[in-house]
Amino acid sequence: MYTNEFEYLAPTTPAEAFELVGRLGSKARILAGGTDLVVLMKDKLTSPEYVIDIKNIKEFKGIKYELGKGMTIGATTKISEVQYSEIVQEKYPALAYAASQLGGTQVRHMGTIGGNTCNASPSGETPTPLVALGAKVVLSSAAGERELPLEDFITGVRRLDLKEGEILTRFILPEPSPKSVSRYTYAGARDAMEIDCVNMAVNFELEDDKETIKYVKFVLGSVFIKPLVSKEVPALLIGQKFSDALVEKAVAAAQGEAKPISDVRASEWYRNEMVGNLTRRLLKEAFAAAREV
16 A cells, blocks of 8 residues: 655754744644554555654654653654663663563664654553653644643544644653552553553552552553543552452452443453453552562
């Protein structure tokens, strides 16, 4: 299958990119890694007149960490760079693990963290842990920058709160609490090269007694039109001593909040069952890890 005819543009500075995006508007699409956009173009789901390739703009790439302040990740940073980064593995392990499970080796060396977010697929791997970790996005244009939480940036299936002229340029992750842990898990039809039918991530912290739950941010993917931030699970868990009975209540709460659909990857029933199984597994893993911090 062939794409439509388009003009290819490759700015090398942020100013060039902002000028092009501002001038061309809806006639153009941004290319970072291309692993999503090119497929959409071949499938005739999008037919831009212009493709603006931003991968050569150095200001939009790279991982930077400052102790006590957190991390910034450029939008055109490759998924493989996130996967193998030692500081991401140390400070934000849920994100590093999610990156390692995205597609195959070739996709991870081409695809970018910004592209995985801007594709706005409910089954996207990295948005779920990013939301659990409290990530914000920086949206830049010729007029300046604005920040907003990632869970507010993705508004639906392939829908973003992105104003005309704006480009997603970087992610900001807050410094994790010294006693917090983050974990990610998923289910698919097979172990490799599979789009998730359910995924989820948690940011979890215990009180000093190593039994009472101090903090939980619990996020589900592929069961709603966007990453679903649970309200019921933290409300049940925070302030309570961890127990199997409490976990089962959280399982029921997560299943009640999820809004899965049936499609070619899984039925609504199966997804709901996986929400229960993965919630149980994830909370127990997070609790065990938090006791060791």
